[in-house]
Amino acid sequence: MTGTNSQFGLLSTKNSVELQSFPIPVPGPKEVLIKNVAVASNPKDWKYPIWIADYAAIEGNDVAGYIESVGEGVTEFKKGDRVAAFSKMATQENKYGAYQEYTVAPSTTTFPLGPNTSFEDASTLPLAAMTAAIGQFVRLGLPQPPESGFASARDDYATIINGAATNVGAFAVQLAKRAGLHVIGVAGSTSYAKSMGVDELVNYKEENNLESALVKAAKSREVSYAYDCVSENGSILLLARVLSKTSADGKGKVNHILHLADGESKQIPNGIEPVLTWVDTAYGEYVEFAAKYYRLLGRWLDEGSFKPSRVRLVPGGLAGVGEALKELQEGKVHGEKLVYRIAETPQIKARDGK
Numbered sequence: 001m002t003g004t005n006s007q008f009g010l011l012s013t014k015n016s017v018e019l020q021s022f023p024i025p026v027p028g029p030k031e032v033l034i035k036n037v038a039v040a041s042n043p044k045d046w047k048y049p050i051w052i053a054d055y056a057a058i059e060g061n062d063v064a065g066y067i068e069s070v071g072e073g074v075t076e077f078k079k080g081d082r083v084a085a086f087s088k089m090a091t092q093e094n095k096y097g098a099y100q101e102y103t104v105a106p107s108t109t110t111f112p113l114g115p116n117t118s119f120e121d122a123s124t125l126p127l128a129a130m131t132a133a134i135g136q137f138v139r140l141g142l143p144q145p146p147e148s149g150f151a152s153a154r155d156d157y158a159t160i161i162n163g164a165a166t167n168v169g170a171f172a173v174q175l176a177k178r179a180g181l182h183v184i185g186v187a188g189s190t191s192y193a194k195s196m197g198v199d200e201l202v203n204y205k206e207e208n209n210l211e212s213a214l215v216k217a218a219k220s221r222e223v224s225y226a227y228d229c230v231s232e233n234g235s236i237l238l239l240a241r242v243l244s245k246t247s248a249d250g251k252g253k254v255n256h257i258l259h260l261a262d263g264e265s266k267q268i269p270n271g272i273e274p275v276l277t278w279v280d281t282a283y284g285e286y287v288e289f290a291a292k293y294y295r296l297l298g299r300w301l302d303e304g305s306f307k308p309s310r311v312r313l314v315p316g317g318l319a320g321v322g323e324a325l326k327e328l329q330e331g332k333v334h335g336e337k338l339v340y341r342i343a344e345t346p347q348i349k350a351r352d353g354k
Contacts, residue, residue, distance in 0.1 A: 008347055009100030010318050012049045012059040017099075017322040019347060022058070025095030025104045027071035032110050034085055037065040038119040039098040041338040042127050042167075046325040048090060058097025061087045062126045063105065064119040065342075074107045084119070084298065085110035086126035089280055099321055101342055106283045111294040114302025124167065124309035124337040125297055127279055132172035132227075133293045135255040135277035136179075138286055140225050143179050147296060150305075151180030158182040158221045160214060161198075162239060163229030165189035165335045167309045168257065170196045172227050174306055184217050186210070189335045196307070214242045224252035231258035236274060237267055244269035309337035317345030 009022040027033045040062040049055040064084040067077045077083065085105035087096040095104040109130075113122050137144045142159065145151055159176055163169040164185030170192070176183050177197035185198035188205045200217045207213040223246040226239040236256045243252035250271040257277055268274055282290035300306035312333075314320040317340050324338045342348065 007101040008318065008345060008351075009058045009094065009097065010321055011056060012045070012099075013056045014049050017325070019318060019345075022094060022100060024102045027069060027074075027104050029072040030074060030107050031071040031104050032074060032077055032083070032085070032107050033068040033070070034063055034065045034083060034103050034105060034110070035068045036063050036098070036101060036103055036342045038123040039063050039103075039340050039342065040123040041321070041324060041328060041340075043328055044089065046329045052090075052092075055092065057092040058094045058100050060098025061089050061096070062123050062128075063087060063098045063103045064113070064122040068102060070107070076107060077110065077112075082113040082117075082119075083110050084113055084122035084126055086130060086279075086282060086294070088283060089127075099318055099340075101348070108287050108291040109283050109294060111298040113298055116304070117298070117302045120311050120313065120339050120341070121308035122298070122301065123339055124311060125171075125301065126294075128167040128309065128337075129171040129175075129297050130282045130290055130293065131168045131257060131277060131279045132175055132229075133297075134279065134281060134286055134289065135168075135227055135257070136172060136175055138289060139255050139275045139277050140227065140253050142176070142181065142225060145175065145178035145180075150178050153182070154180045155182070155221070157225070158184065158218065158223045160184045160186065160223060160226040160239060160242065161229065162186040162226065162235055164193040164196065164198050164201070166229045167337055169193075169227075169229035170307070170309065170335075172229060173197050178300075178306075182221060184214065184223065186214070192310075192335050211238055211242055214239075215245050218242075218246040222246065222248045224248075226252070226254045228254055228256045231256040234261075234264075236260060237264055240268045240272040240274065243272050247271075310335060311339045312336040314338050314340050315344070316340075317342055317348065319345055319347070 067081040086109040165187035173196040187193035
């Protein structure tokens with residue numbers, strides 16, 4: 001690969017991921033160009049190339065690095081600033097992919113990093129933490145935390161978080177606790193979920209009747225809200241049935257991150273409303289909310305009052321993405337985030353003489 005306007009990127013298709021040469025993209029109005037230091041994976045990164053017909057694009061949306069340039073109308077950032085960002089998803093425009101040396105992202109979903117925050121830790125936040133924030137505070141309408149410190153514990157709001165040890169779930173637990181909410185968590189990794197702040201933990205691996213266990217865990221509390229960070233194998237319906245028994249008037253909301261399966265909507269108990277969170281609303285319908293919370297998350301992370309996902313560094317940079325995504329697809333990754341250092345990609349090291 002030659003030329004200063006070229007870079008390495010990883011093209012994903014239904015059957016393969018391949019490192020290729022691509023032009024360095026140019027940010028449009030209200031966008032920034034980031035020179036990536038660390039990028040991270042999400043389950044959608046293996047799903048989209050399979051789900052979308054004739055898919056061929058650079059995948060990934062979690063990036064952290066340095067501002068390389070800014071588009072028209074961007075005044076918050078300048079070249080050299082340390083940032084992390086959530087890039088646009090499902091566009092099949094290569095410039096927004098994370099698995100490359102340079103990524104374009106909206107300026108609103110880009111946030112500054114403090115001196116105490118590593119690029120690797122920061123790369124774990126953008127997609128998962130915003131999914132948690134939008135789901136709880138916009139879609140469920142739960143009370144929001146103060147911008148500084150933690151809210152006092154309140155007895156009038158309790159929530160169930162299913163998948164409390166997943167990346168989205170661990171962030172949801174932390175945000176709920178900042179808001180003073182009582183959290184009933186469902187997880188298999190009990191120690192990790194508790195370290196995030198879960199008040200009552202139900203280990204799904206040890207329960208023959210998870211529905212009864214959750215009703216019991218509610219005790220005398222009214223529980224009208226649940227966040228399903230799994231949203232598979234009937235979990236949305238299970239949580240809806242639980243809320244129909246734990247809410248005072250039989251009314252409640254279940255937030256889910258995957259669509260209901262065929263026929264499931266008809267099985268939801270009366271009074272329980274399923275609400276879907278789609279994180280691309282962070283640069284769409286909920287752009288102002290997301291811009292505010294990204295900057296809060298960055299600040300809290302640097303203060304040490306908000307924990308990143310547990311980082312698992314994948315050797316080989318971009319060369320390790322293909323096998324790592326297979327692990328995600330096969331369900332072998334639990335309670336950790338797969339992170340890649342771009343500079344460790346062998347082809348990049350060879351090009352740069354390292």
